[in-house]
Amino acid sequence: MTNPIIATEDPAKDIGKILKKIRFDRELTLDNVSMLTGVSKTMLGQIERGVSVPTISVLWKIAKGLQISLSSLLNEPTQQYQAVQILTDIQPVCDEDNKMLLYNIFPFNPLSGFEYFYIILKPGASHHSDAHRSATEEYVIVTEGTLTLQVEEQTFTLQAPAKINFRANVAHSYTNQTDKPVIFQNIMKY
Template identity: 65%
Template sequence: MGKNRTDEESPVQGIGKTLKAVRNERDFSLDQVSEITGVSKTMLGQIERGESVPSISTLWKVAKGLQLSLSTLLNNPEPEYKAVDILKDIQPVYDEEDRMVLYNIFPFDPLSGFEYFYILLQPGTVHASEPHRNAAQEYVVVTSGTLTLKLEDQEFILKAPAKINFHANIHHTYKNETGEPVVFQDIMKY
């Protein structure tokens, strides 16, 4: 799926530099970051050195533990007024099995207070998301396929075109229980 760019700096190196800069700015050791994120010290070190491609789940754990937006870790600002082909021009982040693909379309901007993701779920994919303490609302718009969304103990079937929003500080799970890919947009409002 082409996880490496040939640009001067790959997204993996960018994530590592950002993680190290935040850790140093807060005067945290790798042990301290490991404790607050639940990600091993070894993995954090590999991410910082650009030696490991972190999964979406790992990035969310780091962002949650450090109380950062996911966009801050991905740090992919685009120049203004530039048309972008999402699937060709933006480097995605994959889950452990390459079954969930996340594109950081509009990285977090403190002035707008949101970040925007384009997400593809392959058939049979289940992605459990921990509560986001630093996000107030999550807005989901299904644009292709049928997404099953579990919010705590409630389950919603969203057949495109469909939308839902919810408080992001609860456990939620995205599922594709169909034989076709699901595409949805996810906006995190802080």
């Protein structure tokens, strides 16, 4: 039996340092990054200084605007052959009202071309995602509850166990319209 690594630190702790490094490596100003991402210069500065912890929506905007994976902002280490308890060993990233918990299970790896998330939507939770890069596909597997997924003008009701995949180059949203949690896995293939 292996001993899992217990996550004791918030994965958002280093986002500012990582963002600043990416910005400096690309020789971008805060104004440049703001224009690329749609996130205000003030907010970006606060994130870089560690004064503000970005929400999932803000992280997606930054990742999309800089054309990087969400995982690259979270700086999650990848290790082979390690058993990990998702809900106790991995610290989730939450939305602004803590109704959406996103666990970065398998961070982006350029060799595999994907990243894998375990997501819990509490009752009443809703998350809107802007269009991703044109070549991105999402694979969603609902394992508990009923997820309402809207892709452009189409609405899908996915009652567990259910799955769907779609090109993520369009706006889409995930909603829990029930009084019980929804649990789903999301694979982002780049």
